[in-house]
Amino acid sequence: MPLSSPSPLPIQMLDLVAQHAPLQAALEAATHHTLAEAAFIQGPAVAEFAQELSAYLGGTHVIPCANGTDALQLALMSLRLPPGAEVIVPAFTYVATLEAAAVLGLRPVLVDVLPDTFTLDPAAVEAALTPATGAIVVVHLFGQCADLEALRDLADRRGVALIEDNAQALGAQFTASSGATWWAGTVGEVGTTSFFPSKNLGGFGDGGALFTTDAQRAATLRQLANHGQSRKYHHDHIGLNSRLDTLQAALLRVKLPHLPRWTAARQQVAAHYDAALATTPGVQLPARDARSTHVFHQYTIAVADVPGSREALQQYLAARGVPSVVYYPLPVHAQAAYAYLGYRAGQFPVAERLCRTVLSLPIHPTLTSEQVAYVAGVVKEWAHL
Numbered sequence: 001m002p003l004s005s006p007s008p009l010p011i012q013m014l015d016l017v018a019q020h021a022p023l024q025a026a027l028e029a030a031t032h033h034t035l036a037e038a039a040f041i042q043g044p045a046v047a048e049f050a051q052e053l054s055a056y057l058g059g060t061h062v063i064p065c066a067n068g069t070d071a072l073q074l075a076l077m078s079l080r081l082p083p084g085a086e087v088i089v090p091a092f093t094y095v096a097t098l099e100a101a102a103v104l105g106l107r108p109v110l111v112d113v114l115p116d117t118f119t120l121d122p123a124a125v126e127a128a129l130t131p132a133t134g135a136i137v138v139v140h141l142f143g144q145c146a147d148l149e150a151l152r153d154l155a156d157r158r159g160v161a162l163i164e165d166n167a168q169a170l171g172a173q174f175t176a177s178s179g180a181t182w183w184a185g186t187v188g189e190v191g192t193t194s195f196f197p198s199k200n201l202g203g204f205g206d207g208g209a210l211f212t213t214d215a216q217r218a219a220t221l222r223q224l225a226n227h228g229q230s231r232k233y234h235h236d237h238i239g240l241n242s243r244l245d246t247l248q249a250a251l252l253r254v255k256l257p258h259l260p261r262w263t264a265a266r267q268q269v270a271a272h273y274d275a276a277l278a279t280t281p282g283v284q285l286p287a288r289d290a291r292s293t294h295v296f297h298q299y300t301i302a303v304a305d306v307p308g309s310r311e312a313l314q315q316y317l318a319a320r321g322v323p324s325v326v327y328y329p330l331p332v333h334a335q336a337a338y339a340y341l342g343y344r345a346g347q348f349p350v351a352e353r354l355c356r357t358v359l360s361l362p363i364h365p366t367l368t369s370e371q372v373a374y375v376a377g378v379v380k381e382w383a384h385l
């Protein structure tokens with residue numbers, strides 16, 4: 001198929017310069033204001049940003065912190081689990097999900113994911129529960145909610161906490177069988193998110209937040225993120241120094257109002273990819289769970305599990321100016337740091353296959369329809385070789 005001109009290149013995985021350009025004046029004003037005010041730690045913008053994000057998420061308590069990994073650690077700290085308690089995590093995720101448990105002396109217990117949505121398999125979670133299980137950490141991978149209803153029910157039935165790692169799905173919603181609509185991150189005892197620059201709401205450095213609907217737990221989390229202090233120099237808990245910088249909060253306040261529009265743009269790109277790639281042999285498109293919206297942090301396809309196939313596609317794309325990234329190339333149980341958990345190759349067949357076959361295509365709010373058509377055209381061309 002001849003590719004259309006004019007050239008839609010260059011194409012980037014994400015384009016923060018283009019995303020920020022229309023906001024330049026507002027971002028500079030917020031920066032200047034923060035510098036002039038000089039309240040760099042816990043300045044007014046931090047509480048203002050938390051309030052605005054809370055309003056967006058239907059009124060849940062929002063506790064800003066230093067990054068998404070700290071948010072996971074703080075969430076687990078708030079549960080006060082005994083040393084060695086088991087924490088169920090998906091076998092296919094970013095390492096931070098289990099790192100947060102391991103660093104606290106808790107034991108990550110890996111559970112395989114579903115082959116279509118790549119998220120935690122509730123039946124496998126149930127099978128992995130033991131009397132030592134303290135929490136389930138669910139990851140809304142790539143921007144779509146895992147089966148929140150099944151996992152919430154299971155956690156309630158078995159008396160374990162549910163933590164949502166919502167670093168990739170801020171703004172996604174899950175519709176329960178009751179008809180109720182839940183914001184991702186507000187269903188677990190604690191939800192966490194990240195404002196790492198590449199996330200759907202990215203800052204200008206590290207940042208993160210915790211969500212909870214429980215006022216008491218919100219107060220505890222707020223203390224834990226600030227040296228466990230209830231008031232200055234009075235430390236009720238062993239906490240962390242994990243605060244969102246005032247400057248980050250001031251800049252995130254500028255970006256937050258645009259999140260719904262950026263999400264819609266990502267969804268439009270995904271719909272365009274879906275349509276253009278619908279009948280591409282050997283390419284599995286992102287599965288949509290009808291109960292969840294998908295905010296498309298990533299648009300991740302999977303190719304046939306044939307050695308070298310994914311790498312061949314990646315090279316074919318690169319040679320034609322299309323970047324792509326493998327999230328994630330190595331399953332967490334194969335990471336050197338987690339060898340002590342004693343897992344073996346073959347124990348998590350879905351996660352292992354995904355690590356061999358997935359490929360994330362460019363998706364961001366300023367990707368043009370010509371660029372999407374071009375990327376899809378190159379993928380199809382490769383598939384028909």
Ligand SMILES: *Cc1c(COP(=O)(O)O)cnc(C)c1O
Pocket residue numbers: 067068069070093094096097139165167168193194195196206207208
């Ligand atoms: C980005 C990410 C994190 C960690 O967030 P940081 O802000 O980088 O610490 C945790 N879990 C998942 C699934 C992520 O994508």
